[in-house]
Amino acid sequence: MDRQMTSRKQLLLVFSFFLVFVLHTTAREKSVFFSRDGVSNTARFNYAVERVREFLNVEEAACKPFSTTTPLGAADVLVGLSSGSSNLNKMVPRSLLDKLIDKESFLVYRKDAASALVIIGKDEAGLLYGCLEVINQNHYNNKNSIAYIDAPEMVLRGTSIGMQKTGYLPGREVYEYPYTEDLFPWFYDKELWLKYLDMLLDNKYNTLYLWNGHPFSSLVKLKDYPYALEVDDETFTKNEEIFGFLTQEANKRGIWVIQMFYNIILPKPFAEKHNLKTQERNRVITPLIADYTRKSIAAFVEKYPNVGLLVTLGEAMEGVGQDDIDWFTKTIIPGVQDGLNANGSTIEPPIVLRAHDTDAPAVMKASLPLYKNLYTMAKYNGEALTTYTPRGKWAELHRSLSAMGSVHIQNVHILANLEPFRYASPDFIQKSVHAMHDIYHSNGIHIYPQASYWDWPYTADKADERLLQLDRDWVWYRAWARYAWKVDRRKEEEQAFWSDQLKDYYGITEKDAGNLLSALEEIGEISPKILRRFGITDGNRQTSTLGMLMTQMINPFRYGLFTMLYESEAPEGEMIIDYAEKQFKNEPHIGETPIQVADEIVRHGNKAVDLVKQIGVANKHTEEFQRLINDVYIHKALAEHYSYKVRAAIQTLAYKYTGDIASLQAAVPDLERSVEAYKILTDLTEHSYLYANSMQTKQRKIPLRGVDATFKHWKEVLPVFETELDNFKAAIDSLANKGNIEEVESKQYVSSDVVLLSDAKFTPLKKGAKLYIDQELVVTHLPQELEGLQAVMVNSEQQKLNGYSLKFESAQQVKVLVGYFNSTDKVFAPKPVLEIDASANDYGQAEAKIRNAMRVQYMPMIDIHSYSFPAGQHELKLPKGEAVILGFVKDSELLHPYNADIDNQGDDLDDLFGYYKETKL
Numbered sequence: 001m002d003r004q005m006t007s008r009k010q011l012l013l014v015f016s017f018f019l020v021f022v023l024h025t026t027a028r029e030k031s032v033f034f035s036r037d038g039v040s041n042t043a044r045f046n047y048a049v050e051r052v053r054e055f056l057n058v059e060e061a062a063c064k065p066f067s068t069t070t071p072l073g074a075a076d077v078l079v080g081l082s083s084g085s086s087n088l089n090k091m092v093p094r095s096l097l098d099k100l101i102d103k104e105s106f107l108v109y110r111k112d113a114a115s116a117l118v119i120i121g122k123d124e125a126g127l128l129y130g131c132l133e134v135i136n137q138n139h140y141n142n143k144n145s146i147a148y149i150d151a152p153e154m155v156l157r158g159t160s161i162g163m164q165k166t167g168y169l170p171g172r173e174v175y176e177y178p179y180t181e182d183l184f185p186w187f188y189d190k191e192l193w194l195k196y197l198d199m200l201l202d203n204k205y206n207t208l209y210l211w212n213g214h215p216f217s218s219l220v221k222l223k224d225y226p227y228a229l230e231v232d233d234e235t236f237t238k239n240e241e242i243f244g245f246l247t248q249e250a251n252k253r254g255i256w257v258i259q260m261f262y263n264i265i266l267p268k269p270f271a272e273k274h275n276l277k278t279q280e281r282n283r284v285i286t287p288l289i290a291d292y293t294r295k296s297i298a299a300f301v302e303k304y305p306n307v308g309l310l311v312t313l314g315e316a317m318e319g320v321g322q323d324d325i326d327w328f329t330k331t332i333i334p335g336v337q338d339g340l341n342a343n344g345s346t347i348e349p350p351i352v353l354r355a356h357d358t359d360a361p362a363v364m365k366a367s368l369p370l371y372k373n374l375y376t377m378a379k380y381n382g383e384a385l386t387t388y389t390p391r392g393k394w395a396e397l398h399r400s401l402s403a404m405g406s407v408h409i410q411n412v413h414i415l416a417n418l419e420p421f422r423y424a425s426p427d428f429i430q431k432s433v434h435a436m437h438d439i440y441h442s443n444g445i446h447i448y449p450q451a452s453y454w455d456w457p458y459t460a461d462k463a464d465e466r467l468l469q470l471d472r473d474w475v476w477y478r479a480w481a482r483y484a485w486k487v488d489r490r491k492e493e494e495q496a497f498w499s500d501q502l503k504d505y506y507g508i509t510e511k512d513a514g515n516l517l518s519a520l521e522e523i524g525e526i527s528p529k530i531l532r533r534f535g536i537t538d539g540n541r542q543t544s545t546l547g548m549l550m551t552q553m554i555n556p557f558r559y560g561l562f563t564m565l566y567e568s569e570a571p572e573g574e575m576i577i578d579y580a581e582k583q584f585k586n587e588p589h590i591g592e593t594p595i596q597v598a599d600e601i602v603r604h605g606n607k608a609v610d611l612v613k614q615i616g617v618a619n620k621h622t623e624e625f626q627r628l629i630n631d632v633y634i635h636k637a638l639a640e641h642y643s644y645k646v647r648a649a650i651q652t653l654a655y656k657y658t659g660d661i662a663s664l665q666a667a668v669p670d671l672e673r674s675v676e677a678y679k680i681l682t683d684l685t686e687h688s689y690l691y692a693n694s695m696q697t698k699q700r701k702i703p704l705r706g707v708d709a710t711f712k713h714w715k716e717v718l719p720v721f722e723t724e725l726d727n728f729k730a731a732i733d734s735l736a737n738k739g740n741i742e743e744v745e746s747k748q749y750v751s752s753d754v755v756l757l758s759d760a761k762f763t764p765l766k767k768g769a770k771l772y773i774d775q776e777l778v779v780t781h782l783p784q785e786l787e788g789l790q791a792v793m794v795n796s797e798q799q800k801l802n803g804y805s806l807k808f809e810s811a812q813q814v815k816v817l818v819g820y821f822n823s824t825d826k827v828f829a830p831k832p833v834l835e836i837d838a839s840a841n842d843y844g845q846a847e848a849k850i851r852n853a854m855r856v857q858y859m860p861m862i863d864i865h866s867y868s869f870p871a872g873q874h875e876l877k878l879p880k881g882e883a884v885i886l887g888f889v890k891d892s893e894l895l896h897p898y899n900a901d902i903d904n905q906g907d908d909l910d911d912l913f914g915y916y917k918e919t920k921l
Contacts, residue, residue: 029073029075030056030057030058030062030075030076031058031062031063031064031075031076031077032049032052032053032056032058032062032063032064032076032077032078032079033063033064033065033066033070033072033076033077033078033079033116034049034063034064034065034066034078034079034080035065035066035078035079035080035081035084035087035088036065036080036084037080037081037083037084037087038080038081038082038083038084039081039084039124040124041123041124041251043248043251043252044124044125044128044251044252044253044254045081045124045127046252047128047252047253048079048121048124048127048128048130048131049063049079049131051128051131051132051135052077052079052119052131052134052135055131055134055135055140056077056140066078066080066087067087068087068090072091072115072116073114073116074113074114074115074116074143075116076116076117077116077117077118077119077134077140078091078116078117078118078119079118079119079120079121079127079130079131080119080120080121080127081120081121081122081123081124081126081127082097082100082107082120082121082122083122083123088118088120091109091111091116091118092107092109092118092120096109096147096149097120099149100120100121100122100126100149100151101122101151102122102151102152103122103123103125103126103155104121104122104123104125104126104129104151104152104206104254105121105122105126105149105150105151105152106119106120106121106122106126106127106129106130106133106149106150106151107119107120107121107130107147107148107149108130108133108134108139108146108147108148109146109147109148110139110143110144110145110146111145112145113143113144113145117134117139117140117146119131119133119134122151124254125206125254126151128201128253128254129150129204129254132201132202132204133148133150150486152204152484152485152486153437153443153484153485153486153487154443154444154445154484154485155407155443155444156206156207156375156407156409156443156444156445156446157204157205157206157207157444157445157481157484157485158205158206158207158208158209158256158258158409158444158445158446158447159200159205159207159208159209159446159447159448159449159477160208160209160210160211160260160446160447160448160449161208161209161210161211161449161456161457162211162212162449162453162454162456163177163179163184163187163210163211163212163215164177164211164212164453164454164456165177165183165454165455166454166455166694166695166696166697166709167696167697167708167709168697169183171268172268172278173278173279173839173842174213174279174697174699174838174839175212175213175214175262175265175279175838176213176214176265176268176278176279177212177213178217178218178230178231179212179215179218179219179231179235179239180218180231180235181235181238186456186457187242188238188242190242190245192457193242193245193246193249194249195470196470197249197250197253197255198253199470199474199477200250200253200255201253201254201255203477203478203481203482204481204485205255205477205481206254206255206256207255207256207257207258207308207446208250208255208256208257208258209258209259209260209310209446210257210258210259210260211260211310212259212260212261213261213262213265213279214261214262214265214266214267215259215261216261216267216296216297216299216300217229217230217231217267217269217270217296218230218231218235218236218239219239219240219243219300219303219304220296220299220300220303221236221299222292222295222296222299224291224295225270225292225295227269227270227273228267228269228270228292228296229267229269230267230268230269243304244304247304247306247307251306256306256307256308256350257304257306257307257308258307258308258309258310258350258352259300259307259308259309259310260309260310260311260312261309261310261311261312262279262312263293263311263312263313263327263332264279264283264285264289264293264327265278265279266278266279266289266292270292274288276289279839280877281837281839281877281879282803282805282877282878282879283877285323285326285327290327290330290331293331293332293335294331294332294334294335294338295335295338296335297309297331297332297335297336297338297339298335298336298338298339298342299339300339301335301336301338301339301340301342301343301349302338302339302340302342302343303339305339305340305343305345305347305349306349307349308349308350308351308352309332309336309349309350309351309352310352310354310377311328311332311351311352311353311354312354312356312357313327313328313353313354313356313357313358313363314354314356314357314358314836314837321359321880324358324359324362324363325359325362325363325366328353328363328366328367329363329366329367329370332351333351333367333370333371336348336349336351336371337371348371348372348373349373350373350374350375351371351373351374351375352374352375352376352377352409353367353374353375353376353377354376354377354378354411355376355377355378355397355401356378356379356836357836357837360376360378360397360401361397361400361401361404364376364401364404364406365404368404368405368406374406375406375407375408375409375444376401376404376406376407376408376409377408377409377410377411377444377446378394378397378398378401378408378409378410378411379411379413380410380411380412380413380432380436380440381412381413381538381569382413382537382538382539382562382564382565382569382835383413383414383415383416383538383539383540383835384414384415384416384417384418384528384531384538384539384544384569385412385415385417385418385423385428385432385527385528386417386528386531386532386538386565386569386570387435387528387532387569387570387571388428388431388432388434388435389435389439389571390435390439390440390568390569391439391567391568391571391572392564392567392568393564393567393568394564394567394568394569395439395440395568398410398439398440398441398442399439399440399441401442402440402441402442402443403441407442407443407444408440408441408442408443408444409442409444409445409446410436410440410442410444410445410446411446411448412432412445412446412447412448412480413448414448414453414539414540415448415449415450415451415453416538416539416540416542416543416544416693416695417527417528417530417531417535417538417542417543417544417545418450418451418527418545419450419451419452419453419460419543419545419692419693419694420451420452420459420460420461420545420689420690420691420692420693420694421451421527421545421631421634421635422450422451422472422473422627422628422631423450423451423473423476423524423527424473424475424476424479424520424524424628425520425521425523425524425525426475426479426482426494426498426517426521427494427521427524428521428524428525428528429476429479429480429483430479430483430487430489430494433445433480433483433484433487434487437487445480445484447476447477447480449469449473450469450473450476451469451473451694452469452694453694453695454694454695454696455694456469457469457470459472459473460689460690460691460692460694461627461688461689461690462687462688462689462690463623471624472624474505475498475501475520478501495514495517498517499513499514499517500513502516502517505620505621506618506619506620506621506624506625507618507619507620507621508615508616508617508618508619508625509616512614512615512616515611515612515614515615516611516612516615516628518607518608518611519607519608519609519611519612519632520608520632522604522605522607522608522611523604523605523608523631523632523635523636525600525601525604526601526604526605526635526638526639527544527545527635527638529597529600529601530544530597530601530638530639530642531544531565532565532566532569532570532571533570533573533575533592533593533594533597534548534553534576534594534597534642534646535548535565536548536552536556536559536560536561536562536565536702537560537561537562537565537702537834537835538562538564538565538569538835539562539834539835540693540695540699540700541699541700541701541702541834541835541846542701542702542703543692543693543700543702543703543706543712544702545638545692546692546693546703546704546711546714546717547638547641547642547645547678547703547714547717547721548642548645548702548703549703549704549720549724549913549921550645550648550649550652550671550724550728550912550913550921551909551910551913551921552702552703553576553645553646553649554576554577554649554652554653554909554910555577555909555910556575556576556577557851558848558851558897558899558910559701559702559847560701560831560833560834560846560847560848562833562835570592571591571592572590572591572592573590573591573592573593574589574590574591574592574593574594575594576594576646576649576650576653577653579593579594579595579650580649580650580653580654580656580657581653581657583650583654584654584657584658594646594650595646595647595650597646598642598643598646598647599643601639601642601643602639602640602643604635604639605635605636605637605638605639605640606636608632608635608636609632609633609636612629612632615629627688630684630688633684634681634684634685634688637677637678637680637681637684638677638681640673640674640677640680641674641677641678641681642674643674644670644671644673644674644677645670645671645674647667647670648667648668648670648671648674649667651663651664651666651667651670652664652667652909652912653909654666655909656909661732661735661736664728664731664732664735664912665732667728668728668729668732671724671725671728672725674721675718675721675722675725678714678717678718678721679718681714682714682715682718685713685714685715686713686714686715689713690713691709691712691713692712692713692714693706693712696708696709696712698841698842699834699838699840699841700712701834701841701846701847703717703720704717704720704919705919719916720916720919720921723914723916723921724913724914724916724921727912727913727914727915727921728912728913730914731911731912731913731914732912747785747893748784748785748787748788749785749786749788749789749887749889749893749894750788750889750890751788751789751790751887751888751889752810752812752814752888752889752890753810753811753888754808754809754810754814754888755808755809755810756792756806756807756808757807757808757809757873758805758806758807758808760792760793760794760806761792761793762790762791762792762793763790763791763792763793764788764789764790764791765779765782765786765787765788765789765790765791765886765887766779766782766787766788767779767780767781767782767787769791770793771791771793771794771856771884772793772794772795772796773793773794773795774795774796774797775796777856777857777858777859778856778857779854779855779856779857780855780856780857781854781855781902781903782854782855782902783850783853783854783900783902786850786853786854786886786887789817789886789887789888789889790887790888791884791885791886791887792806792885792887794883794884794885796882799829799878799880799881799882799883800827800880800881800882801880802880803829803877803878803879803880803881804829804876804877804878804883804885805875805876805877805878806875806876806878806885807873807874807875807876808873808874808875808876808888809872809873809874810869810871810872810874810888811871812871812890812891813868813869813870813871813890813891813892814868814869814888814889814890814891815844815866815867815868815869815888815889815890815891815893815894816866816867816869816876816885816887816888817849817864817865817866817885817886817887817888817889817894818845818864818865818866818867818876818878818883818884818885818886819853819854819862819863819864819865819883819884819885819886820848820862820863820864820865820883821859821860821861821862821882821883822860822861822862822863823860826881827881827882828860828881828882828883829878829879829880829881829882829883830879830881831848831863831865832845832846832865833846834846843866843867843868843869844866844867844868845865845866845867846865847865847897848863848864848865848897849864849865849866849894849897849898850863850864850894850897850898850899850900851863851897851898851899851900852899852900852901852902852903853900853902854886854900854902855902855903856884861902861903862884864886866889866894868891869891895918896920897920898910898920
């Protein structure tokens with residue numbers, strides 16, 4: 001019995017030792033070893049290690065420091081940095097480690113099936129990306145030997161979020177939005193931030209830009225200017241907490257947070273205390289304004305040393321000149337340096353200079369000796385997506401910035417011509433990134449939300465619960481990131497990749513996924529082609545998905561045609577008006593023509609619909625799948641609307657040359673078909689979309705003025721197009737009976753009484769009148785209706801040096817008539833242009849009220865713009881350069897723009913389309 005007990009004890013003891021050995025061996029099967037040699041960003045390094053540990057599902061105790069004596073087996077993973085490679089030489093060949101040259105590069109290595117998997121990063125971000133590579137590609141379970149090295153092609157790869165709203169706040173101007181929970185509840189949602197940051201990391205984005213007019217008054221308190229704070233103490237504390245959370249979580253994921261701001265914008269309480277405007281494009285920079293801004297930047301950098309700055313010099317201050325250079329080199333850069341000195345840091349945060357309404361090369365030349373971590377940024381296709389073959393002067397600017405020695409970033413901006421619909425064409429995006437490298441020579445990318453920038457985080461879809469852009473537009477974010485990392489990928493490889501992505505997301509067959517991808521790439525050509533061949537502007541004052549008026553097609557200069565759209569952001573080709581003239585003169589056409597595009601967009605739409613008709617049922621994300629399919633049909637209707645209307649426009653323009661009513665009559669069927677297509681478009685969008693354009697302010701001008709969130713939906717625009725058609729038919733009938741277009745009788749304008757508070761004097765406006773104090777030039781051409789107004793004499797030399805300021809007082813609402821010369825020569829004051837100046841319509845001045853209005857001896861043609869003011873004392877400020885002030889009229893005058901045609905160049909046919917209510921079409 002005792003022997004049996006002893007034998008059992010011996011067996012139990014042997015079994016216990018065996019069990020301990022097995023458990024020890026099992027635990028050793030999955031261990032993560034790490035080397036901290038060379039680590040400077042501990043939070044990012046730890047996060048990378050944690051991601052691998054979670055993927056392997058091992059306990060924290062199995063995550064251990066590595067030394068050269070550590071035994072490693074096939075089940076183990078070793079992570080570290082190449083800068084600490086002395087510990088790693090035994091594990092990885094030196095020849096492979098030496099290939100880790102670029103920032104964010106990484107190596108995944110396994111010698112053989114019996115060896116550990118090694119992940120090495122050039123830096124902590126590279127290590128993090130290497131860990132993601134192992135997780136996503138499941139290299140751990142593949143025991144074959146591997147030596148995979150990768151690195152990004154673009155140095156900066158980022159997305160942007162606007163701390164903006166769809167409309168103005170009461171009593172404020174554009175971009176002025178304090179950081180508060182009432183305005184931006186999503187900003188304080190940590191779960192949403194983590195979801196977004198994880199998306200950025202999954203796609204290997206490394207920068208996040210927050211856009212706002214003047215964020216500092218929501219994020220820092222200044223001892224010298226305590227009254228500048230725009231939020232209450234409770235909100236300020238919340239802002240500190242959430243901004244700290246955001247920057248810390250972003251840092252762990254390898255992401256720089258970069259705060260954008262416009263110049264010069266002042267906090268509302270600061271401006272009111274000092275009797276200043278929050279923003280004034282032509283303001284004089286004073287020591288007070290410079291001191292406040294410098295101290296704001298210094299306090300921000302001291303508090304958040306790991307946050308970069310994106311600087312817009314133009315738009316809120318007059319764009320080009322010494323003021324820009326001085327402001328950047330004497331206020332902004334010193335402010336950053338003050339902040340670094342205050343916290344004892346020697347690491348310069350990135351400063352990105354936008355080439356927007358400023359002479360960026362001149363600013364950079366002056367700044368690089370003062371600050372090294374500088375970058376430049378410029379818009380890729382303006383505020384749209386139009387082409388992957390950019391050219392012209394805009395391409396030259398990009399190349400000049402790329403050649404300055406710092407990284408130049410492409411800003412894929414606003415996307416006004418894509419919203420609100422889904423855009424998911426990887427092929428167009430890949431070709432665009434090729435253009436960024438090959439044509440612009442740039443090495444960074446900054447991506448706006450695909451649509452509804454002003455309504456973040458929501459899309460414009462009409463649904464029971466608002467959709468998140470983050471969820472809906474996953475292809476958009478994934479595609480730009482994929483090609484920013486590496487653009488040279490074979491077409492067959494990409495078709496297979498994206499088909500697989502769509503198949504997994506929607507739960508559809510491989511064949512259906514291929515058809516869906518092809519359909520998305522077909523409709524991905526439609527909106528870019530529409531804008532670049534028919535549009536008025538690349539800016540967000542045009543919402544091209546809402547269509548265009550006939551007069552916008554046949555007389556684009558009336559609407560402030562932004563010619564760079566055709567000269568730089570489109571392939572070589574012709575505008576509608578050019579095409580019609582060449583047709584009449586029987587001249588050969590050049591490049592991409594309006595009729596060619598009218599045909600192509602219809603083919604794209606038809607082919608896309610044919611493809612989706614072949615697709616079966618989705619088993620995942622079924623509601624989103626149906627919304628996507630509806631977008632395909634929407635694009636078909638949009639293409640047909642434009643195609644028919646362009647044909648009608650060209651046929652209408654023929655009348656300008658032939659004078660034959662038959663030319664107009666021939667345009668009617670196509671115009672009717674365009675309206676029918678628009679009815680289909682309206683039906684498809686009425687229950688699927690809340691709006692077309694997310695910027696719902698007075699800056700929106702085309703097809704119709706969008707003040708107070710009007711004309712933002714197709715159902716609002718449809719009656720306008722129906723009226724346009726009816727008016728056109730009636731005008732043709734009138735012509736058939738009367739033989740010519742009934743001319744609108746011009747009205748004699750009467751001067752309004754105003755008191756000049758500036759040192760200025762009036763002179764009667766008439767032919768032969770002198771408008772300059774310092775020149776003998778006289779008025780040579782003037783329409784009768786302007787004769788007798790009281791013009792204000794100006795000093796042209798002072799205008800060129802300082803701009804012009806006129807103080808006056810009026811007992812009633814008035815319009816000030818300002819004549820701008822039709823020339824881009826810097827001797828003349830620039831016209832108000834919304835593409836570069838968001839305040840360019842604050843007084844209703846953006847659109848020329850009288851085109852081809854008058855001439856001054858030896859000078860270019862003058863267009864007249866009007867500035868509206870209420871009763872009271874006011875100051876009109878004009879930019880540097882020559883302009884003429886032609887008088888004051890009642891604000892009820894000049895409600896509709898017209899062409900005075902003082903040189904008798906011919907009527908512009910606009911009267912054929914009449915009015916919609918009070919709006920001249």
